[in-house]
Amino acid sequence: xxxxxxxxxxxxxxxxxxxxxxxxxxxxxxxxxxxxxxxxxxxxxxxxxxxxxxxxxxxxxxxxxxxxxxxxxxxxxxxxxxxxxxxxxxxxxxxxxxxxxxxxxxxxxxxxxxxxxxxxxxxxxxxxxxxxxxxxxxxxxxxxxxxxxxxxxxxxxxxxxxxxxxxxxxxxxxxxxxxxxxxxxxxxxxxxxxxxxxxxxxxxxxxxxxxxxxxxxxxxxxxxxxxxxxxxxxxxxxxxxxxxxxxxxxxxxxxxxxxxxxxxxxxxxxxxxxxxxxxxxxxxxxxx
Amino acid sequence: xxxxxxxxxxxxxxxxxxxxxxxxxxxxxxxxxxxxxxxxxxxxxxxxxxxxxxxxxxxxxxxxxxxxxxxxxxxxxxxxxxxxxxxxxxxxxxxxxxxxxxxxxxxxxxxxxxxxxxxxxxxxxxxxxxxxxxxxxxxxxxxxxxxxxxxxxxxxxxxxxxxxxxxxxxxxxxxxxxxxxxxxxxxxxxxxxxxxxxxxxxxxxxxxxxxxxxxxxxxxxxxxxxxxxxxxxxxxxxxxxxxxxx
Numbered sequence: 001x002x003x004x005x006x007x008x009x010x011x012x013x014x015x016x017x018x019x020x021x022x023x024x025x026x027x028x029x030x031x032x033x034x035x036x037x038x039x040x041x042x043x044x045x046x047x048x049x050x051x052x053x054x055x056x057x058x059x060x061x062x063x064x065x066x067x068x069x070x071x072x073x074x075x076x077x078x079x080x081x082x083x084x085x086x087x088x089x090x091x092x093x094x095x096x097x098x099x100x101x102x103x104x105x106x107x108x109x110x111x112x113x114x115x116x117x118x119x120x121x122x123x124x125x126x127x128x129x130x131x132x133x134x135x136x137x138x139x140x141x142x143x144x145x146x147x148x149x150x151x152x153x154x155x156x157x158x159x160x161x162x163x164x165x166x167x168x169x170x171x172x173x174x175x176x177x178x179x180x181x182x183x184x185x186x187x188x189x190x191x192x193x194x195x196x197x198x199x200x201x202x203x204x205x206x207x208x209x210x211x212x213x214x215x216x217x218x219x220x221x222x223x224x225x226x227x228x229x230x231x232x233x234x235x236x237x238x239x240x241x242x243x244x245x246x247x248x249x250x251x252x253x254x255x256x257x258x259x260x261x262x263x264x265x266x267x268x269x270x271x272x273x274x275x276x277x278x279x280x281x282x283x284x285x286x287x288x
Numbered sequence: 289x290x291x292x293x294x295x296x297x298x299x300x301x302x303x304x305x306x307x308x309x310x311x312x313x314x315x316x317x318x319x320x321x322x323x324x325x326x327x328x329x330x331x332x333x334x335x336x337x338x339x340x341x342x343x344x345x346x347x348x349x350x351x352x353x354x355x356x357x358x359x360x361x362x363x364x365x366x367x368x369x370x371x372x373x374x375x376x377x378x379x380x381x382x383x384x385x386x387x388x389x390x391x392x393x394x395x396x397x398x399x400x401x402x403x404x405x406x407x408x409x410x411x412x413x414x415x416x417x418x419x420x421x422x423x424x425x426x427x428x429x430x431x432x433x434x435x436x437x438x439x440x441x442x443x444x445x446x447x448x449x450x451x452x453x454x455x456x457x458x459x460x461x462x463x464x465x466x467x468x469x470x471x472x473x474x475x476x477x478x479x480x481x482x483x484x485x486x487x488x489x490x491x492x493x494x495x496x497x498x499x500x501x502x503x504x505x506x507x508x509x510x511x512x513x514x515x516x517x518x519x520x521x522x523x524x525x526x527x528x529x530x531x532x533x534x
Contacts, residue, residue, distance in 0.1 A: 004340070004342075006300050006301065006302035006303070006341075006342060007300075007302045007378075009297060009300050009342055010297070010302065010376075010378030011378075013296060013297045013300070013378075013380075015297065015298075015299075015300055015379055015380050016378065016379070017376050017377065017378050018366065018367070018368040018376075018377040018378065018379045018382070018383065019368030019369075019371060019377070033410070034407060034408070034410060036407050036412075036413050037404065037407035037408050040403060040404060040407060041393075041404055044393070044396050044400050044403075044404065048395045048396055116393075118392070119392060119393065119408075120369070121364070121369055122369075122385065122386075122392065122449075123392075123405065123408045123409065124367065124368060124369065124382055124384070125408045129408075283371050284371060
């Protein structure tokens with residue numbers, strides 16, 4: 001019995017190896033076929049978190065608004081300085097809402113595999129669906145925030161212009177970038193759980209580096225600081241998305257061409273790298 | 289054996305070894321902690337130490353063994369959910385595993401778990417809708433279907449999972465003690481379903497501690513002991529030897 005060459009038996013019968021990672025193309029085709037799983041899971045997850053609270057969907061908006069109010073009070077009223085641009089409230093709220101979309105995609109994406117172990121262990125499906133679903137959920141969450149943002153913009157005298165339509169490509173690029181980051185974080189967290197501890201710190205650094213409650217252009221203005229500092233700060237993709245959003249929504253803010261380059265370049269590179277990086281470890285995720 | 293040779297194999301397991309690395313505490317962790325050497329107190333457990341066998345279409349295989357003998361690990365490895373340290377599993381189709389610890393998504397209602405489970409199995413949304421009624425009916429949980437799955441008893445969860453898995457035809461199905469927590473009536477119903485599948489040329493693996501289940505449903509039995517295949521043969525003979533070993 002021990003002398004049977006089982007491998008030869010399997011090959012002769014044309015049986016493929018179980019769990020072998022499919023080619024990237026097949027993987028993406030499979031992913032596309034099951035896209036409804038990702039969208040449905042995102043919707044159900046959102047409904048489940050909201051249904052546990054009295055105010056439900058309102059929290060999606062209230063929570064970042066309250067945080068923005070705290071920063072607005074501290075930096076706009078108590079510690080005033082000339083690093084705050086004109087019409088500070090829409091500036092702050094736009095920045096805060098867009099940053100929330102990024103930071104939530106990052107942290108929820110990182111938990112997408114390690115937080116769904118029972119699902120991963122019981123059913124077979126392309127694991128990429130889980131981080132995709134996590135980012136989709138954050139995108140859904142952004143929708144009511146944008147409605148409130150529109151009300152705030154109008155309330156502070158920023159009337160709708162054609163430029164507002166630029167939010168569509170901006171958010172599309174930002175979603176690509178966020179998905180890439182979520183995929184990278186999801187795989188790294190499987191290899192090393194400790195990454196989870198670093199995420200809040202990285203988020204915090206990016207929060208201060210992305211000019212949420214101050215204008216990077218004003219703070220790092222050339223005479224006070226060497227010119228390279230501003231240039232480096234402008235290569236931060238998160239800052240680029242936020243600045244583009246402000247430029248599209250506020251007439252007092254400019255839309256710089258460099259920002260488009262940074263935003264589209266980082267979105268493309270991060271997404272492609274994230275997809276390949278995640279796919280390459282597909283066989284490992286069951287071990288989580 | 290020569291009659292078997294002419295049949296088509298559906299699952300071939302070749303020298304399968306599986307290891308678990310886990311952080312151990314106490315005595316096992318005592319050897320020099322060092323950050324540079326990456327893992328402190330990591331203990332490697334050999335859950336499977338080179339298991340080989342072949343299974344042909346239309347066979348239903350019972351898997352028996354003591355707790356911790358490696359039965360569930362074997363099932364997870366065959367399903368491709370556990371990567372082997374050495375060796376490989378070959379199968380004619382993606383094996384589907386039905387286990388005990390798979391709660392799907394506990395926060396969501398049974399009904400939503402049906403939708404997600406069906407979509408994850410690769411059904412289209414229309415196919416899920418078409419199958420929903422039958423799934424609910426087979427599970428017998430109609431009055432609880434809108435409650436979150438975490439409020440279900442373990443037996444109820446197992447019934448729903450089994451019913452969802454059955455919504456799709458599987459060429460190879462692995463049932464890992466999933467029926468043990470169900471009540472007598474459901475067990476009879478699901479064992480019948482497994483026999484039906486076997487008759488449709490599917491291959492079924494059944495892990496169970498219930499020797500009567502094994503004898504009633506299986507055509508062949510594997511006895512796994514300490515990560516090795518101790519015996520492989522006729523259900524009566526293997527069960528008898530297993531019982532005698534205790």
